[in-house]
Amino acid sequence: MATPGSIVSQASLATHSPGSRRERLERERLFAATIEETREHGYGHSSVAGVAARAGLSPACFQEHFSGVEQCLLQALHSLALQAHAHVISAYYAPHDESFAEEPGRAAQQLLERVLACLVPIAAATGVTSR
Protein backbone atom coordinates (compact mmCIF):
# COMPACT_ATOMS: atom_id res chain seq x y z
CA MET A 1 0.00 0.00 0.00
CA ALA A 2 1.30 3.40 -0.87
CA THR A 3 1.94 5.63 2.10
CA PRO A 4 0.82 9.21 2.05
CA GLY A 5 4.44 10.20 1.95
CA SER A 6 5.14 8.26 -1.22
CA ILE A 7 2.15 9.79 -2.97
CA VAL A 8 3.24 13.23 -1.96
CA SER A 9 6.79 12.81 -3.09
CA GLN A 10 5.75 11.68 -6.54
CA ALA A 11 2.82 14.00 -6.99
CA SER A 12 4.80 17.03 -5.87
CA LEU A 13 1.80 18.45 -4.09
CA ALA A 14 0.37 20.62 -6.79
CA THR A 15 -3.29 19.82 -6.17
CA HIS A 16 -4.02 23.14 -4.53
CA SER A 17 -1.14 25.06 -5.98
CA PRO A 18 -1.90 28.70 -6.62
CA GLY A 19 -2.89 29.59 -10.12
CA SER A 20 -5.56 31.29 -12.11
CA ARG A 21 -9.08 29.95 -12.25
CA ARG A 22 -8.45 28.84 -15.82
CA GLU A 23 -5.35 26.89 -14.81
CA ARG A 24 -7.27 25.13 -12.08
CA LEU A 25 -10.03 24.31 -14.52
CA GLU A 26 -7.54 22.87 -16.97
CA ARG A 27 -5.94 20.73 -14.29
CA GLU A 28 -9.29 19.33 -13.20
CA ARG A 29 -10.19 18.56 -16.80
CA LEU A 30 -6.91 16.73 -17.20
CA PHE A 31 -7.47 14.84 -13.93
CA ALA A 32 -10.92 13.65 -14.99
CA ALA A 33 -9.73 12.79 -18.49
CA THR A 34 -6.71 10.86 -17.21
CA ILE A 35 -8.80 8.76 -14.86
CA GLU A 36 -11.30 8.00 -17.63
CA GLU A 37 -8.56 7.14 -20.10
CA THR A 38 -6.74 4.80 -17.72
CA ARG A 39 -10.02 3.23 -16.65
CA GLU A 40 -11.02 2.53 -20.25
CA HIS A 41 -7.72 1.70 -21.89
CA GLY A 42 -5.36 0.84 -19.05
CA TYR A 43 -2.41 2.87 -17.96
CA GLY A 44 -0.10 1.29 -20.53
CA HIS A 45 -2.31 2.41 -23.39
CA SER A 46 -3.02 5.91 -22.16
CA SER A 47 -1.29 8.70 -23.99
CA VAL A 48 -0.88 12.40 -23.51
CA ALA A 49 -2.69 12.98 -26.81
CA GLY A 50 -5.65 10.83 -25.74
CA VAL A 51 -5.95 12.52 -22.36
CA ALA A 52 -5.63 15.99 -23.84
CA ALA A 53 -8.27 15.26 -26.49
CA ARG A 54 -10.71 14.00 -23.88
CA ALA A 55 -10.04 17.07 -21.76
CA GLY A 56 -10.64 19.29 -24.78
CA LEU A 57 -7.11 20.70 -24.53
CA SER A 58 -3.99 20.52 -26.64
CA PRO A 59 -1.06 18.21 -25.82
CA ALA A 60 1.04 21.34 -25.36
CA CYS A 61 -1.37 22.52 -22.70
CA PHE A 62 -1.06 19.14 -21.00
CA GLN A 63 2.73 19.51 -20.95
CA GLU A 64 2.41 22.91 -19.31
CA HIS A 65 0.83 21.23 -16.31
CA PHE A 66 2.35 17.76 -16.15
CA SER A 67 5.44 15.98 -17.38
CA GLY A 68 3.43 12.91 -18.39
CA VAL A 69 0.38 10.76 -17.80
CA GLU A 70 1.93 9.21 -14.71
CA GLN A 71 2.38 12.51 -12.92
CA CYS A 72 -1.14 13.63 -13.86
CA LEU A 73 -2.66 10.35 -12.69
CA LEU A 74 -0.81 10.44 -9.38
CA GLN A 75 -1.94 13.96 -8.66
CA ALA A 76 -5.51 13.11 -9.64
CA LEU A 77 -5.53 10.17 -7.23
CA HIS A 78 -3.90 12.27 -4.54
CA SER A 79 -6.62 14.89 -4.95
CA LEU A 80 -9.38 12.28 -4.72
CA ALA A 81 -7.83 10.74 -1.60
CA LEU A 82 -7.69 14.15 0.05
CA GLN A 83 -11.32 14.74 -0.80
CA ALA A 84 -12.38 11.41 0.67
CA HIS A 85 -10.40 12.10 3.82
CA ALA A 86 -11.87 15.59 4.19
CA HIS A 87 -15.42 14.28 3.75
CA VAL A 88 -14.86 11.82 6.59
CA ILE A 89 -13.48 14.54 8.86
CA SER A 90 -16.34 16.92 8.13
CA ALA A 91 -18.94 14.22 8.74
CA TYR A 92 -17.24 13.09 11.94
CA TYR A 93 -17.23 16.58 13.43
CA ALA A 94 -20.69 17.54 12.20
CA PRO A 95 -23.08 18.67 14.92
CA HIS A 96 -25.50 16.01 16.05
CA ASP A 97 -28.49 16.10 13.73
CA GLU A 98 -31.74 15.16 15.45
CA SER A 99 -33.34 14.21 12.14
CA PHE A 100 -30.86 11.39 11.77
CA ALA A 101 -32.18 9.80 14.96
CA GLU A 102 -35.26 8.72 13.00
CA GLU A 103 -33.18 7.23 10.22
CA PRO A 104 -29.98 6.09 11.88
CA GLY A 105 -28.42 4.82 8.67
CA ARG A 106 -29.01 7.90 6.56
CA ALA A 107 -26.01 9.97 7.64
CA ALA A 108 -23.69 7.01 7.35
CA GLN A 109 -25.10 6.10 3.96
CA GLN A 110 -24.64 9.62 2.62
CA LEU A 111 -21.09 9.75 3.87
CA LEU A 112 -20.29 6.33 2.48
CA GLU A 113 -21.62 7.30 -0.93
CA ARG A 114 -19.46 10.40 -0.99
CA VAL A 115 -16.32 8.64 0.14
CA LEU A 116 -16.93 5.83 -2.32
CA ALA A 117 -17.38 8.37 -5.09
CA CYS A 118 -13.83 9.48 -4.35
CA LEU A 119 -12.44 6.00 -3.82
CA VAL A 120 -14.05 4.16 -6.73
CA PRO A 121 -12.10 6.06 -9.40
CA ILE A 122 -8.94 5.50 -7.37
CA ALA A 123 -9.63 1.78 -7.20
CA ALA A 124 -10.48 1.67 -10.89
CA ALA A 125 -7.41 3.57 -11.93
CA THR A 126 -5.02 1.79 -9.58
CA GLY A 127 -6.50 -1.55 -10.59
CA VAL A 128 -5.77 -0.71 -14.17
CA THR A 129 -2.26 0.45 -13.43
CA SER A 130 -1.42 -2.75 -11.57
CA ARG A 131 -2.68 -5.20 -14.15
Added chain:
Amino acid sequence: MPARKPNSGARPAIPGKLAPGMRLPRELVAESQRARLGIALVELVDAQGFADTSLADLTARAHVARAAFYEHFGSMEGCFTAAYDDHLARGAGQLVSAYNAPGMEDGERAHTALSALAAFAQVWPAAARVCLGDVLTVAHGTVEAREQLDEGTHALLDSALGTDGVHTTRAPVLVTATIGAIRRALYVHLRERPARELLALAEQLFDWVCVYGAEPPAGDWGEALSADGHLGAAAASGGDMGTKGLAPDEGPKERILAAVLRLAANGEGESISLADIAATAGVSFGTFYKHFRTSQEALLAACEAVHERLIEQAGDAYAVALGGPADGQDGAAPLWAVGIARALGAYLAAAAADPASTRTMVLGSLSLGRPGLDFLDRRAQALKQLLGPGLRAHPDLPAPTADMLAGAILEVVHDHALHDRLEHLPELQEQLTYIVLAPLLAAHEGHSHAEHLLETPHSSTTIAAKRARARR
Protein backbone atom coordinates in the same frame (compact mmCIF):
# COMPACT_ATOMS: atom_id res chain seq x y z
CA MET B 1 -24.17 2.84 21.12
CA PRO B 2 -25.41 6.12 22.62
CA ALA B 3 -26.08 9.03 20.29
CA ARG B 4 -23.08 11.24 19.68
CA LYS B 5 -23.41 14.68 21.27
CA PRO B 6 -21.54 17.74 20.10
CA ASN B 7 -18.99 19.31 22.41
CA SER B 8 -19.37 16.52 24.91
CA GLY B 9 -15.80 16.23 25.98
CA ALA B 10 -12.77 14.63 24.40
CA ARG B 11 -13.15 12.70 21.19
CA PRO B 12 -11.12 9.73 20.15
CA ALA B 13 -7.99 10.73 18.30
CA ILE B 14 -9.49 9.74 14.97
CA PRO B 15 -9.79 10.66 12.21
CA GLY B 16 -9.12 14.41 11.99
CA LYS B 17 -6.24 14.87 14.33
CA LEU B 18 -2.95 13.86 12.85
CA ALA B 19 -1.27 11.61 15.36
CA PRO B 20 1.97 12.98 16.79
CA GLY B 21 5.08 11.49 15.35
CA MET B 22 3.70 10.75 11.88
CA ARG B 23 5.96 13.45 10.47
CA LEU B 24 3.77 14.12 7.51
CA PRO B 25 5.17 16.66 5.15
CA ARG B 26 4.10 20.19 5.94
CA GLU B 27 2.63 20.56 2.44
CA LEU B 28 0.42 17.52 2.93
CA VAL B 29 -0.90 18.87 6.21
CA ALA B 30 -1.64 22.20 4.54
CA GLU B 31 -3.42 20.49 1.66
CA SER B 32 -5.48 18.41 4.04
CA GLN B 33 -6.45 21.50 6.02
CA ARG B 34 -7.57 23.34 2.88
CA ALA B 35 -9.61 20.40 1.67
CA ARG B 36 -11.23 19.95 5.11
CA LEU B 37 -12.06 23.66 5.37
CA GLY B 38 -13.63 23.67 1.91
CA ILE B 39 -15.77 20.61 2.46
CA ALA B 40 -16.81 21.64 5.96
CA LEU B 41 -17.81 25.10 4.76
CA VAL B 42 -19.92 23.71 1.95
CA GLU B 43 -21.69 21.37 4.38
CA LEU B 44 -22.31 24.19 6.84
CA VAL B 45 -23.58 26.61 4.19
CA ASP B 46 -25.96 23.96 2.90
CA ALA B 47 -27.28 23.34 6.41
CA GLN B 48 -27.62 26.91 7.65
CA GLY B 49 -26.70 29.43 4.94
CA PHE B 50 -23.52 31.42 4.50
CA ALA B 51 -24.63 34.41 6.60
CA ASP B 52 -25.29 32.20 9.63
CA THR B 53 -22.03 30.28 9.43
CA SER B 54 -19.32 31.52 11.76
CA LEU B 55 -15.60 30.93 11.65
CA ALA B 56 -15.92 29.02 14.92
CA ASP B 57 -18.45 26.66 13.32
CA LEU B 58 -16.12 26.12 10.40
CA THR B 59 -12.89 25.48 12.28
CA ALA B 60 -14.68 23.09 14.63
CA ARG B 61 -16.22 21.15 11.79
CA ALA B 62 -13.00 21.04 9.75
CA HIS B 63 -10.94 20.33 12.86
CA VAL B 64 -8.54 23.07 11.96
CA ALA B 65 -7.19 25.78 14.28
CA ARG B 66 -8.31 29.36 13.75
CA ALA B 67 -4.72 30.43 13.10
CA ALA B 68 -4.35 27.73 10.48
CA PHE B 69 -7.47 29.01 8.75
CA TYR B 70 -5.85 32.42 8.33
CA GLU B 71 -2.74 30.81 6.91
CA HIS B 72 -4.88 29.64 4.01
CA PHE B 73 -7.59 32.25 3.59
CA GLY B 74 -8.09 35.91 4.34
CA SER B 75 -11.79 35.61 5.03
CA MET B 76 -14.78 33.31 5.00
CA GLU B 77 -15.67 34.67 1.57
CA GLY B 78 -12.21 33.71 0.34
CA CYS B 79 -12.59 30.20 1.69
CA PHE B 80 -16.03 29.89 0.12
CA THR B 81 -14.78 31.14 -3.23
CA ALA B 82 -11.94 28.62 -3.22
CA ALA B 83 -14.28 25.77 -2.28
CA TYR B 84 -16.80 26.82 -4.91
CA ASP B 85 -14.13 27.14 -7.58
CA ASP B 86 -12.68 23.75 -6.69
CA HIS B 87 -16.04 22.04 -6.82
CA LEU B 88 -17.04 23.75 -10.04
CA ALA B 89 -13.70 22.90 -11.64
CA ARG B 90 -14.09 19.27 -10.59
CA GLY B 91 -17.59 19.13 -12.03
CA ALA B 92 -16.48 20.84 -15.22
CA GLY B 93 -13.64 18.35 -15.54
CA GLN B 94 -16.00 15.39 -15.39
CA LEU B 95 -18.50 17.06 -17.69
CA VAL B 96 -15.89 17.94 -20.32
CA SER B 97 -14.34 14.50 -20.10
CA ALA B 98 -17.75 12.92 -20.71
CA TYR B 99 -18.52 15.33 -23.54
CA ASN B 100 -15.24 14.59 -25.32
CA ALA B 101 -15.30 10.83 -24.87
CA PRO B 102 -14.28 9.20 -28.15
CA GLY B 103 -16.73 7.42 -30.46
CA MET B 104 -19.77 9.62 -30.01
CA GLU B 105 -21.80 11.57 -32.53
CA ASP B 106 -22.59 15.20 -31.91
CA GLY B 107 -26.10 14.70 -30.61
CA GLU B 108 -24.93 12.14 -28.08
CA ARG B 109 -22.40 14.48 -26.54
CA ALA B 110 -24.98 16.82 -25.02
CA HIS B 111 -26.92 13.88 -23.66
CA THR B 112 -23.81 12.33 -22.12
CA ALA B 113 -22.68 15.66 -20.69
CA LEU B 114 -26.05 16.30 -19.02
CA SER B 115 -25.99 12.79 -17.57
CA ALA B 116 -22.46 13.42 -16.26
CA LEU B 117 -23.64 16.67 -14.70
CA ALA B 118 -26.50 14.88 -12.97
CA ALA B 119 -24.20 12.09 -11.80
CA PHE B 120 -21.77 14.63 -10.40
CA ALA B 121 -24.53 16.46 -8.51
CA GLN B 122 -25.84 13.15 -7.24
CA VAL B 123 -22.61 12.28 -5.46
CA TRP B 124 -22.58 15.30 -3.19
CA PRO B 125 -26.03 16.93 -3.24
CA ALA B 126 -25.12 19.46 -0.55
CA ALA B 127 -22.39 20.95 -2.72
CA ALA B 128 -24.68 21.01 -5.74
CA ARG B 129 -27.34 22.87 -3.77
CA VAL B 130 -24.78 25.38 -2.54
CA CYS B 131 -23.35 25.91 -6.03
CA LEU B 132 -26.81 26.39 -7.49
CA GLY B 133 -28.40 28.45 -4.74
CA ASP B 134 -26.39 29.76 -1.82
CA VAL B 135 -23.56 30.96 -4.02
CA LEU B 136 -25.89 33.73 -5.17
CA THR B 137 -26.01 35.13 -1.63
CA VAL B 138 -22.26 35.46 -1.17
CA ALA B 139 -20.87 38.85 -2.14
CA HIS B 140 -24.04 39.65 -4.11
CA GLY B 141 -23.53 36.65 -6.30
CA THR B 142 -20.35 38.02 -7.83
CA VAL B 143 -18.49 34.92 -6.65
CA GLU B 144 -20.27 32.91 -9.28
CA ALA B 145 -18.26 31.96 -12.34
CA ARG B 146 -20.69 32.71 -15.15
CA GLU B 147 -18.20 32.78 -18.00
CA GLN B 148 -17.46 29.08 -17.63
CA LEU B 149 -21.16 28.28 -17.62
CA ASP B 150 -21.69 30.26 -20.83
CA GLU B 151 -18.86 28.47 -22.59
CA GLY B 152 -20.06 25.01 -21.57
CA THR B 153 -23.67 25.73 -22.44
CA HIS B 154 -22.72 26.94 -25.90
CA ALA B 155 -21.02 23.62 -26.55
CA LEU B 156 -23.96 21.70 -25.15
CA LEU B 157 -26.47 23.51 -27.37
CA ASP B 158 -24.29 23.07 -30.43
CA SER B 159 -24.08 19.36 -29.72
CA ALA B 160 -27.80 18.92 -29.14
CA LEU B 161 -29.06 21.18 -31.92
CA GLY B 162 -26.24 21.36 -34.46
CA THR B 163 -23.92 24.27 -35.05
CA ASP B 164 -25.89 25.42 -38.09
CA GLY B 165 -29.36 25.26 -36.59
CA VAL B 166 -31.68 28.23 -36.28
CA HIS B 167 -31.00 28.31 -32.56
CA THR B 168 -27.69 30.00 -33.28
CA THR B 169 -29.55 33.19 -34.16
CA ARG B 170 -30.95 33.16 -30.66
CA ALA B 171 -27.76 31.93 -29.05
CA PRO B 172 -26.95 34.63 -26.46
CA VAL B 173 -30.30 34.60 -24.74
CA LEU B 174 -30.86 30.88 -25.32
CA VAL B 175 -27.55 30.12 -23.62
CA THR B 176 -28.50 32.25 -20.63
CA ALA B 177 -31.99 30.77 -20.52
CA THR B 178 -30.65 27.22 -20.73
CA ILE B 179 -28.29 27.86 -17.83
CA GLY B 180 -31.22 29.20 -15.83
CA ALA B 181 -33.45 26.28 -16.73
CA ILE B 182 -30.84 23.68 -15.79
CA ARG B 183 -29.90 25.54 -12.62
CA ARG B 184 -33.47 25.92 -11.40
CA ALA B 185 -34.58 22.40 -12.26
CA LEU B 186 -31.54 20.84 -10.57
CA TYR B 187 -31.85 23.08 -7.51
CA VAL B 188 -35.53 22.38 -6.97
CA HIS B 189 -34.99 18.67 -7.53
CA LEU B 190 -32.09 18.52 -5.06
CA ARG B 191 -34.19 20.22 -2.39
CA GLU B 192 -37.40 18.31 -2.90
CA ARG B 193 -36.64 14.94 -4.42
CA PRO B 194 -34.17 12.11 -3.98
CA ALA B 195 -30.79 12.74 -5.58
CA ARG B 196 -30.85 9.25 -7.09
CA GLU B 197 -33.58 10.40 -9.49
CA LEU B 198 -31.34 13.06 -10.98
CA LEU B 199 -30.51 10.96 -14.01
CA ALA B 200 -34.17 10.99 -15.01
CA LEU B 201 -34.11 14.77 -14.71
CA ALA B 202 -31.10 14.86 -17.05
CA GLU B 203 -33.24 13.09 -19.67
CA GLN B 204 -35.96 15.71 -19.26
CA LEU B 205 -33.44 18.52 -19.51
CA PHE B 206 -32.09 17.04 -22.73
CA ASP B 207 -35.59 16.82 -24.19
CA TRP B 208 -36.18 20.43 -23.17
CA VAL B 209 -33.03 21.58 -24.96
CA CYS B 210 -33.95 19.63 -28.10
CA VAL B 211 -37.19 21.58 -28.50
CA TYR B 212 -35.17 24.60 -29.63
CA GLY B 213 -33.86 22.92 -32.76
CA ALA B 214 -36.26 24.60 -35.15
CA GLU B 215 -38.12 27.82 -35.77
CA PRO B 216 -41.79 27.73 -34.85
CA PRO B 217 -44.05 27.67 -37.90
CA ALA B 218 -46.48 30.38 -38.91
CA GLY B 219 -50.13 30.24 -38.01
CA ASP B 220 -51.26 30.09 -34.40
CA TRP B 221 -47.72 29.80 -33.13
CA GLY B 222 -46.52 32.73 -35.12
CA GLU B 223 -49.49 34.78 -33.98
CA ALA B 224 -48.75 34.06 -30.35
CA LEU B 225 -45.08 34.77 -30.72
CA SER B 226 -45.57 37.99 -32.60
CA ALA B 227 -48.23 39.26 -30.22
CA ASP B 228 -45.58 40.62 -27.91
CA GLY B 229 -44.74 43.15 -30.56
CA HIS B 230 -47.85 45.06 -29.56
CA LEU B 231 -47.03 45.14 -25.90
CA GLY B 232 -44.43 47.82 -25.57
CA ALA B 233 -46.47 50.95 -25.09
CA ALA B 234 -49.09 49.58 -22.74
CA ALA B 235 -46.61 47.76 -20.54
CA ALA B 236 -44.03 50.50 -20.34
CA SER B 237 -46.59 53.16 -19.47
CA GLY B 238 -47.50 51.39 -16.26
CA GLY B 239 -44.06 50.20 -15.39
CA ASP B 240 -42.80 53.00 -13.19
CA MET B 241 -42.91 51.63 -9.67
CA GLY B 242 -41.78 54.91 -8.17
CA THR B 243 -44.92 56.69 -9.30
CA LYS B 244 -47.55 53.99 -8.95
CA GLY B 245 -46.85 51.35 -6.31
CA LEU B 246 -44.39 53.14 -4.05
CA ALA B 247 -45.35 56.78 -4.30
CA PRO B 248 -43.63 58.95 -1.68
CA ASP B 249 -46.83 60.72 -0.64
CA GLU B 250 -48.94 57.65 0.04
CA GLY B 251 -48.07 56.93 3.63
CA PRO B 252 -45.17 56.22 5.99
CA LYS B 253 -44.79 52.57 5.00
CA GLU B 254 -44.72 53.37 1.29
CA ARG B 255 -42.28 56.23 1.95
CA ILE B 256 -40.01 53.87 3.85
CA LEU B 257 -40.06 51.35 1.01
CA ALA B 258 -39.35 54.06 -1.56
CA ALA B 259 -36.49 55.32 0.61
CA VAL B 260 -35.00 51.84 0.89
CA LEU B 261 -35.11 51.42 -2.87
CA ARG B 262 -33.55 54.83 -3.40
CA LEU B 263 -30.74 54.13 -0.92
CA ALA B 264 -30.13 50.68 -2.37
CA ALA B 265 -29.98 52.15 -5.87
CA ASN B 266 -27.38 54.63 -4.65
CA GLY B 267 -25.10 51.77 -3.77
CA GLU B 268 -25.78 51.45 -0.09
CA GLY B 269 -26.56 47.76 -0.49
CA GLU B 270 -26.84 45.76 2.67
CA SER B 271 -25.26 48.49 4.76
CA ILE B 272 -28.34 50.72 4.62
CA SER B 273 -28.71 52.17 8.08
CA LEU B 274 -31.90 52.83 9.92
CA ALA B 275 -30.90 56.48 10.30
CA ASP B 276 -30.50 56.84 6.53
CA ILE B 277 -33.86 55.24 5.90
CA ALA B 278 -35.62 57.40 8.45
CA ALA B 279 -34.01 60.57 7.13
CA THR B 280 -34.72 59.76 3.49
CA ALA B 281 -38.31 58.72 4.16
CA GLY B 282 -38.94 61.60 6.54
CA VAL B 283 -40.20 59.33 9.32
CA SER B 284 -39.17 58.83 12.93
CA PHE B 285 -37.51 55.69 14.27
CA GLY B 286 -40.73 54.94 16.08
CA THR B 287 -42.70 55.04 12.85
CA PHE B 288 -40.14 52.79 11.19
CA TYR B 289 -40.38 50.23 13.99
CA LYS B 290 -44.15 50.32 13.73
CA HIS B 291 -43.80 48.73 10.30
CA PHE B 292 -40.46 46.87 10.29
CA ARG B 293 -38.15 45.32 12.83
CA THR B 294 -34.90 45.80 10.91
CA SER B 295 -33.57 47.54 7.83
CA GLN B 296 -33.13 44.09 6.24
CA GLU B 297 -36.81 43.43 6.74
CA ALA B 298 -37.61 46.75 5.09
CA LEU B 299 -35.31 45.90 2.17
CA LEU B 300 -37.05 42.59 1.68
CA ALA B 301 -40.46 44.27 1.82
CA ALA B 302 -39.32 46.80 -0.78
CA CYS B 303 -38.14 43.99 -3.05
CA GLU B 304 -41.46 42.20 -2.56
CA ALA B 305 -43.30 45.37 -3.58
CA VAL B 306 -41.24 45.67 -6.77
CA HIS B 307 -41.89 42.02 -7.56
CA GLU B 308 -45.61 42.36 -6.94
CA ARG B 309 -45.73 45.33 -9.28
CA LEU B 310 -44.06 43.35 -12.07
CA ILE B 311 -46.38 40.40 -11.62
CA GLU B 312 -49.39 42.67 -11.42
CA GLN B 313 -48.51 44.30 -14.72
CA ALA B 314 -47.92 40.92 -16.32
CA GLY B 315 -51.26 39.69 -15.01
CA ASP B 316 -53.02 42.80 -16.33
CA ALA B 317 -51.50 42.27 -19.77
CA TYR B 318 -52.59 38.64 -19.71
CA ALA B 319 -56.13 39.64 -18.77
CA VAL B 320 -56.26 42.28 -21.51
CA ALA B 321 -55.08 39.74 -24.07
CA LEU B 322 -57.79 37.31 -23.10
CA GLY B 323 -60.48 39.85 -22.37
CA GLY B 324 -61.00 38.50 -18.86
CA PRO B 325 -59.25 37.28 -15.71
CA ALA B 326 -56.06 35.34 -16.38
CA ASP B 327 -57.05 32.33 -14.31
CA GLY B 328 -60.17 31.51 -16.23
CA GLN B 329 -58.73 30.63 -19.60
CA ASP B 330 -57.46 27.09 -19.25
CA GLY B 331 -57.53 25.05 -22.39
CA ALA B 332 -57.94 27.87 -24.92
CA ALA B 333 -54.69 27.13 -26.68
CA PRO B 334 -54.17 30.13 -28.94
CA LEU B 335 -55.48 32.45 -26.27
CA TRP B 336 -53.29 31.28 -23.44
CA ALA B 337 -50.28 31.39 -25.72
CA VAL B 338 -51.05 34.99 -26.70
CA GLY B 339 -51.77 35.79 -23.05
CA ILE B 340 -48.48 34.36 -21.87
CA ALA B 341 -46.59 36.15 -24.63
CA ARG B 342 -48.14 39.47 -23.64
CA ALA B 343 -47.68 38.87 -19.93
CA LEU B 344 -44.02 38.12 -20.48
CA GLY B 345 -43.61 41.22 -22.58
CA ALA B 346 -45.27 43.34 -19.89
CA TYR B 347 -43.04 41.78 -17.22
CA LEU B 348 -39.88 42.62 -19.16
CA ALA B 349 -41.08 46.12 -20.01
CA ALA B 350 -41.97 46.86 -16.39
CA ALA B 351 -38.62 45.51 -15.21
CA ALA B 352 -36.85 47.76 -17.70
CA ALA B 353 -38.92 50.82 -16.84
CA ASP B 354 -37.36 51.16 -13.39
CA PRO B 355 -33.99 49.39 -13.68
CA ALA B 356 -32.68 50.60 -10.33
CA SER B 357 -35.57 49.07 -8.41
CA THR B 358 -35.43 45.90 -10.49
CA ARG B 359 -31.70 45.59 -9.81
CA THR B 360 -32.33 45.91 -6.07
CA MET B 361 -35.07 43.30 -6.30
CA VAL B 362 -32.81 40.88 -8.17
CA LEU B 363 -29.40 41.41 -6.57
CA GLY B 364 -30.04 43.42 -3.39
CA SER B 365 -32.47 40.81 -2.09
CA LEU B 366 -29.80 38.12 -2.37
CA SER B 367 -27.57 40.04 0.04
CA LEU B 368 -30.10 39.05 2.72
CA GLY B 369 -28.97 35.43 2.61
CA ARG B 370 -31.54 32.67 3.06
CA PRO B 371 -34.50 35.11 3.17
CA GLY B 372 -33.27 36.34 -0.21
CA LEU B 373 -33.21 32.80 -1.57
CA ASP B 374 -36.73 32.25 -0.23
CA PHE B 375 -37.77 35.41 -2.06
CA LEU B 376 -36.21 34.03 -5.23
CA ASP B 377 -38.40 30.96 -4.77
CA ARG B 378 -41.46 33.17 -4.48
CA ARG B 379 -40.48 34.98 -7.68
CA ALA B 380 -40.16 31.64 -9.45
CA GLN B 381 -43.48 30.52 -8.07
CA ALA B 382 -45.20 33.67 -9.33
CA LEU B 383 -43.74 33.14 -12.80
CA LYS B 384 -44.93 29.54 -12.78
CA GLN B 385 -48.42 30.80 -11.97
CA LEU B 386 -48.25 33.19 -14.92
CA LEU B 387 -47.38 30.24 -17.14
CA GLY B 388 -50.00 28.14 -15.40
CA PRO B 389 -52.65 28.08 -18.13
CA GLY B 390 -50.14 26.73 -20.64
CA LEU B 391 -48.81 24.19 -18.16
CA ARG B 392 -52.22 23.05 -17.00
CA ALA B 393 -53.36 22.59 -20.59
CA HIS B 394 -50.70 19.89 -20.93
CA PRO B 395 -50.61 17.81 -17.76
CA ASP B 396 -48.45 15.24 -19.55
CA LEU B 397 -45.52 17.65 -19.68
CA PRO B 398 -42.63 16.58 -17.45
CA ALA B 399 -43.05 17.99 -13.95
CA PRO B 400 -39.83 20.04 -14.03
CA THR B 401 -40.96 21.98 -17.13
CA ALA B 402 -42.43 24.77 -14.99
CA ASP B 403 -39.21 25.12 -13.01
CA MET B 404 -37.14 25.12 -16.20
CA LEU B 405 -39.22 27.90 -17.77
CA ALA B 406 -39.29 30.00 -14.61
CA GLY B 407 -35.54 29.45 -14.23
CA ALA B 408 -34.97 30.56 -17.82
CA ILE B 409 -36.80 33.85 -17.26
CA LEU B 410 -35.17 34.49 -13.88
CA GLU B 411 -31.70 33.85 -15.27
CA VAL B 412 -32.14 36.26 -18.19
CA VAL B 413 -33.30 39.02 -15.83
CA HIS B 414 -30.52 38.19 -13.33
CA ASP B 415 -27.89 38.29 -16.05
CA HIS B 416 -29.10 41.67 -17.25
CA ALA B 417 -29.11 43.01 -13.69
CA LEU B 418 -25.54 41.80 -13.14
CA HIS B 419 -24.36 43.49 -16.32
CA ASP B 420 -26.43 46.68 -15.88
CA ARG B 421 -28.44 46.01 -19.02
CA LEU B 422 -31.94 45.91 -17.59
CA GLU B 423 -33.06 48.73 -19.89
CA HIS B 424 -32.52 46.38 -22.81
CA LEU B 425 -34.82 43.63 -21.52
CA PRO B 426 -37.74 44.57 -23.83
CA GLU B 427 -35.48 43.86 -26.82
CA LEU B 428 -35.53 40.21 -25.76
CA GLN B 429 -39.31 39.87 -25.78
CA GLU B 430 -39.50 37.93 -29.02
CA GLN B 431 -36.64 35.59 -28.16
CA LEU B 432 -37.69 34.94 -24.60
CA THR B 433 -41.30 34.43 -25.63
CA TYR B 434 -40.12 31.81 -28.10
CA ILE B 435 -38.05 30.11 -25.42
CA VAL B 436 -40.99 29.99 -23.02
CA LEU B 437 -43.70 29.04 -25.50
CA ALA B 438 -41.87 26.53 -27.66
CA PRO B 439 -42.05 23.63 -25.15
CA LEU B 440 -45.67 24.40 -24.29
CA LEU B 441 -46.78 24.71 -27.89
CA ALA B 442 -44.83 21.63 -28.92
CA ALA B 443 -46.85 19.70 -26.36
CA HIS B 444 -50.03 21.39 -27.52
CA GLU B 445 -49.59 20.42 -31.13
CA GLY B 446 -49.24 16.78 -30.22
CA HIS B 447 -46.51 14.28 -30.56
CA SER B 448 -46.50 13.77 -34.33
CA HIS B 449 -46.62 17.46 -35.09
CA ALA B 450 -43.91 18.16 -32.53
CA GLU B 451 -41.63 15.61 -34.11
CA HIS B 452 -42.16 17.27 -37.48
CA LEU B 453 -41.32 20.65 -36.02
CA LEU B 454 -38.20 19.37 -34.37
CA GLU B 455 -36.57 18.59 -37.66
CA THR B 456 -33.37 20.52 -38.00
CA PRO B 457 -33.76 22.72 -41.08
CA HIS B 458 -30.22 22.28 -42.37
CA SER B 459 -29.86 18.61 -41.74
CA SER B 460 -31.65 15.48 -42.76
CA THR B 461 -31.10 14.09 -39.29
CA THR B 462 -33.90 14.94 -36.91
CA ILE B 463 -33.36 15.81 -33.30
CA ALA B 464 -35.68 12.97 -32.39
CA ALA B 465 -33.38 10.55 -34.16
CA LYS B 466 -30.37 12.04 -32.42
CA ARG B 467 -32.14 11.70 -29.14
CA ALA B 468 -32.94 8.07 -29.79
CA ARG B 469 -29.32 7.39 -30.73
CA ALA B 470 -28.06 9.19 -27.64
CA ARG B 471 -30.18 6.97 -25.46
CA ARG B 472 -28.94 3.84 -27.11
